[in-house]
Amino acid sequence: MRKLFAILLTLCMVFSFVSFASAEDVTITFAFWDNNQEPGMTAIAEAYMAAHPDVKVEVQVTPWNEYWTKLEASAMGGSMPDVFWMHSNQFFKYVTANTLLPMDFEYDYSPYPAGVTALYTYNDVHYAVPKDYDTxxxxxxxxxxxxxxxxxxxxxxxxxxxxxxxxxxxxxxxxxxxxxxxxxxxxxxxxxxxxxxxxxxxxxxxxxxxxxxxxxxxxxxxxxxxxxxxxxxxxxxxxxxxxxxxxxxxxxxxxxxxxxxxxxxxxxxxxxxxxxxxxxxxxxASIYNGLGYAGAASTKYPEVVKDFIRFCGSEEANKLQAEKKAAIPAYAGTEHYFTDNFTAINIACYPEMIAYGVQYPxxxxxxxxxxxxxxxxxxxxxxxxxxxxxxxxxxxxxxxxxxx
Amino acid sequence: MTVSAKTAAPRLGRRERYDPKVVTAAFILIAPTIIGLLVLNIYPFFDTIRRSLYKTQGLGPEVYVGLKNFEKLFTDDMIGHATINTLLYMVLTVPVGVLLSLIFASLLNSKIRGRDIYRGIYFLPMVVAPAAVAMVWRWIYNAENGILNIALGALGIRGPSWLADPNTALIACAIIGIWSAVGYDLVLILAGLQSISKSYYEAAEIDGASGIQTFFHITIPMVSPTLFFVILMRAMSSLKQFDTIYLLINTRNPAYKNATVLMTLFYREAFEKFNKGYGSAIVLYTFVIIAIFTAIQFISEKKLVHYD
Amino acid sequence: MTTIAQPAAKKKINYRSRGKLIIHIILIIGSFVMIFPFVWMILTSFKSNGESLLIPPTFLPKEWLVENYTEVTRTLPFGALYINTLLLMLLRIICALVFSSMAGFAFAKLRFPFKRFFFFLVLTQMMLPNQIFIIPQYQMLASMNQLNSIFALLFPGLVSAFGTFFLRQFYMSLPNVLSEAAVLDGCNTFQIFFKIMLPLTKTAMMALAVFTAVFAYSDMMWPLIVNNNINMMTLSAGISSMQGQYTTRYPILMAGSTLAMIPMLVLYLIFQRQFIEGIALTGTKG
Missing domain, CATH: 3.40.190.10 (Periplasmic binding protein-like II)
Structure with a gap:
């Protein structure tokens, strides 16, 4: 009986320290919440990895509710995902606590709806690159x-x-x-x-x-x-x-x-x-809102993160996102990749309305x-x-x- | 043969000395559990207490506000609603649930064919994912096309809008709560029933006791330790109820005030309004309520529960 | 003689079989209520997206689509999910049984100072809502660098207050004569525990094993928060991750839930004979 005891306890210990083998390459985590958009995000990650063989992008999907609890817990513990979606409702909470990586690089934000860009700007510093918009x-x-x-x-x-x-x-x-x-x-x-x-x-x-x-x-x-x-x-x-x-x-x-x-x-x-x-x-008027790609201030690879986010905001990435029907891509001119998926319906009216759209307060x-x-x-x-x-x-x- | 002090009938009295060997053994035995509890659970509990004295703005710095959160607690009328709903939920689920479990357990204890199959069926609610449960019940409760109202319609009764009507929303959730828990409690009570020695029943039969008399005078007292445990667990978990109500009743529901319970209120305050301090105060408030009921039950244990 | 006895015997049989019939009827009605949501769930898992939303709803699917099942097995790594879930259940069961029987025995049978205080700690855990443990436990794991692992899944279940309380109740019902005799024989506390008391609790331990397994299985929030990769999720968490932000494809969710249910059901059916029947055999009641 005692032997069994001891064996059981040892088994406990042994099993409990199984963890992932760490890669030698740079691995960054990319977190978001909508399972329906996973194909689009994976496509972007794969395209980036193809162009940068020394970087591994790990996609993590967490359902909406748990996503925010997790992000918050990880922010408090300094173990945030490297790149993640940001939502207008939560932006302030994270930026005022200095958990977001400033996008302090030269970047042209003109292709994106001005409202979405403004959403993720704080004290004149950009903290996220627009991802999409919805109307x-x-x-x-x-x-x-x-x-x-x-x-x-x-x-x-x-x-x-x-x-x-x-x-x-x-x-x-x-x-x-x-x-x-x-x-x-x-x-x-x-x-x-x-x-x-x-x-x-x-x-x-x-x-x-x-x-x-x-x-x-x-x-x-x-x-x-x-x-x-x-x-x-x-x-x-x-x-x-x-x-x-x-x-x-x-x-x-x-x-x-x-x-x-x-x-x-x-x-x-x-x-x-x-x-x-x-x-x-x-x-x-039509209410619009948009998500952004943000980075963690505590990331170990700030340059890689910024580079990846730049890629996410690029025309190519927006095209990938749109082709997989994820959402209306934020990059002007790529909307048709999204609308092309829906030939049977007058989908164009969504991007049309951005002309007189009102940012979700x-x-x-x-x-x-x-x-x-x-x-x-x-x-x-x-x-x-x-x-x-x-x-x-x-x-x-x-x-x-x-x-x- | 002299009976040593260790084995004599235990004399009550704090003056009696402990046997150091036994005490050491006892501490070793409880150590893993107690250490685990302190680290995993008691520390967060103290953290919650600490937090209830602060106000947090999201992730930002905390501001010490002393007992302000508790003041707010007593003036917020949502707390009043939630408290009533929580207590009501407990009153609805515990007696009915335990009674049903007791009845079904007794039936399943008798010699009938297909007993194993029945036991398997009654256990089913325990093994299904909560998300699926909420979804299925939402359909069942659908006012116009849910199976429940259709069945009632066949009997000529016009069923209410179960999840949206202030009068029925909590009851609807309570029904789901009972449904999920019956299998679980049933297994426990069944285990208790099966451990009652047959000799009692035989004696009763010889004395000519009827089924009902046997039930009340033998079965219930003998299964009372298990019943106590089941009632206690059920009461605690009903006061902490969260999952089902959170999934089914949102803030746009007309019945929101009548169905929100303390734990859903806490979750909304702490995680949706980012008001962790106030949320912590709600947790402590709930804890006190649960502690009171638990104490009541332990006191009645002495009078009502029969140990061998 | 026999001719007089026979009518009396016949009457008794009729009464008993009528009683049994009533019992069956009640049980069948109860079963129907218990099982109906499952029947609904399984039927929905074979329907198409559109059909699952129809008003008024259809009962049997118009077409039995197996594609829902193939798609869900394609989307979720069921192999990994099953393994993680089973591993988690096993580890939690081991921890719960080992530590809770030790503590349960001590609380029930031994006299030591501060016993009430320590037991109160046990009760406290059960009186607190789980949500307050999530973030502190997450941070502890983060600082130990053990996020996204099996250990992380196990962590909250390393000790079980419920198990301790449950087994304490059981130990309290074991008669003291046994341990008293052992003491006279010169046994120390550990020997009393291992050799005498513990073996008598086999059936309660099995019951606890089943409950621990069910708790571990149905915890869907913790794995989603503490682990990142879908391959490190358990069945419930994996299934709930299929919910999109705004829409959920119900039939696929139902298919996933059905597949997830199967191991638990099998486990239970295997065990329930053991522990329910087993109690009668150990005969601890004198």
Missing amino acids: IALVYNKEIFDNAGVKYPDDTWTWDTLLETAKKLTDADKGIYGFGAPNDRQSGYLNLIYQNEGFAFENGKSGYDQPATQEAIQWWVDLQKVHGVSPSQESFVDMGVDDQMQAGKLAMCFTGSWMMSSYTNNELFADKFDLAVLPQGKTR FSPNKSLWESQEEELMNEVYAGSKTVQEACNELHGIITEIEGT
Whole structure:
């Protein structure tokens, strides 16, 4: 018995110190979160390795939730991945803690959307090279339109056209709604706010007290609550707006370009939908956002990291990324590699809208008030607060948080 | 034959000296576990306590705020909601879950055919990935097309929007909690049941006791140590509940206030709002609640649990 | 004589078989509830992407697509995942059984100072949520340079508070007469532990082994955080890494989950006979 004990304990010790054999070459780790984009990122890594045989790039995918916990833990412990995706929501947290490697090299940022470049700039220093951008477009179900004999959406549409058409297409008996309007910001009411010439948050100031802003939000909420052209918020809990769209329950909805691979992978739906630019309010607007490639300040190979990131931002890498349907590449002129993948649909409207795109509002303290915004909107949908009350309250909260 | 002091019936009293050999042996035996606990768990616990006295801005420097986080705790009405929901969740899952496990374990203890197959089936919920569980149950609970509401519809009842209705969201999550745990508790109780000596049952039969009497007067007392363990574990884990509720109830859910529990609140504060200090305060608050319930259970152990 | 006894015997049989029938009915209803989500999961794993999202949902797949399974085996290195999971389970079981039986015995049977305090430490671990352990443990591993390894996977499970508590309960139910007799025979504490008490807990140890295995198996967050490479993941973590940021291809996720479930199920079926039946044989109750 004792012998067994001893053997077991030794086995424990032995097994526990198995670790990777270290390569003699330089190995850098490249971390990101979207499994759907893995082929694109791997292609970039392989292209770089082919050109630089002494460097090994290790791709690491971690799902969204765990990605940030891990990045944070690794930042505190000084063991961050060498290169990684950065998101606008998290940027400030990392840059103010000096965990990001400054991109202190001569670089031409003109091919990228100015907003995305600005997102990852702090105190006039660049900390990430733009990777991609996404915009919001109007997706519609051709079959539903055909069955009702209604003309497809086009670029002449306004808010009124949207509402009218939605009403025509709503058929409660069949369980079909004209337009999906969930409690959502980036793919939802934020677009309308800017189309109505209001603003949500700019230069440290909240725009939620603006009449134009409140009006836009009201219009969005009314789609559900007053006109009944949208399913209820409860139903969005059961099934998200994109799932409902793909299930044929909605005639139209707004959706981001990142959803395109999911829509086209659904073989029952792929040939039933098409895209149009967002309808216009007083002006045109579509919310855009973009990811960036960042490096760790604590990396052992800063020059290699910078070189790799430069490569990621290059035209060639953007082409690779786009070919694998990852996302709309940030490098101007390479969008068509992305859009070429989707010949059946009017995918071009996504890149088109960047011309009048509005950067998804961000601030260092956004995380502190964003969830309060969600909770307040929850109450609006539940009927316990009016849009005005919620917005004014939110305005107070933001002003207090950002004011400090 | 003289009975040495070591083997005499233990006399209570702190004055009685410890046997140094036994004490040394005891310390050696508990050393690995205690050292492990101190390093892996107690140290983080102290770190959490320390953190609750600070306010952190993301990764940045911490600011000492003393007891401010705790002040906030008592004025934040989300904490009030979360506390009620957490306690409610415990009340829903523990009695029902343990009772069901007890019933099924008793049934599986009897001589019926196909017993092994049943045991395998009841154990299944334990072996499936939580992500898949959440997804499947979300479909089951779908208001219009989920199997649950369709079945209710066949009986003429209009099922609610389970996950979005403030009245039912927590109950829906509790059902998933019970479903996942029954197999687990059942295995434990079954082990306890099987160790009850047959002689008791034989004696009862001779005395002419009915099935129900036997159950209450023999089975339950004899299995009470196991039951105590199961109830204690179930209570602790229900108060710490996180996974299912986090996956199914997000902040845009109309029922958010009625289904958010202390641990999901903690996670959101610490990892989504980057407010680790406040999050740590929530953890400590939860710990105190759990400790209170645990203490209550240990006190009742003395009165209700029958050890040989 | 026999003719009078027979009707009485017949009545008894009817009562018993009716009782058994009722038991079966209850168990079958319960089984249905337990098993339904799995049936759903497995059926979905054979459906196409589009079909899995249909409203109203279909029950049986229109076409049984095996491609989902081939794709998931292509995407995830199942071989590595199975090995890592089994290795992790084995290591954690060893640690839990060895250390917890030692400590469980001590807490149950030995008298020593500060016993209550130490036991309170054990309880404390069980009363705290796991999330607060993640980052400190991560940092400890980082400073030991042991990230992305099997040791990292094992780390949180090096000791088991649950196991200690569980075995303590069991040891408490073992009668003291046995150890008292051994003491008279001149045995020291370790001998009492190894030779007398430990062997009596075989079945509880097997139960603990099963539970430890299940805990290790279902931990999906820790491997994702502490290991980087998909080849160093466990089954649950590997499967949850298939979730995209915005969309998940459900049928493939279900196929992965089904494949992941199989080893656990097999293990359990093998063991459950052992430890449940086994308890009756050891007959510790007097």
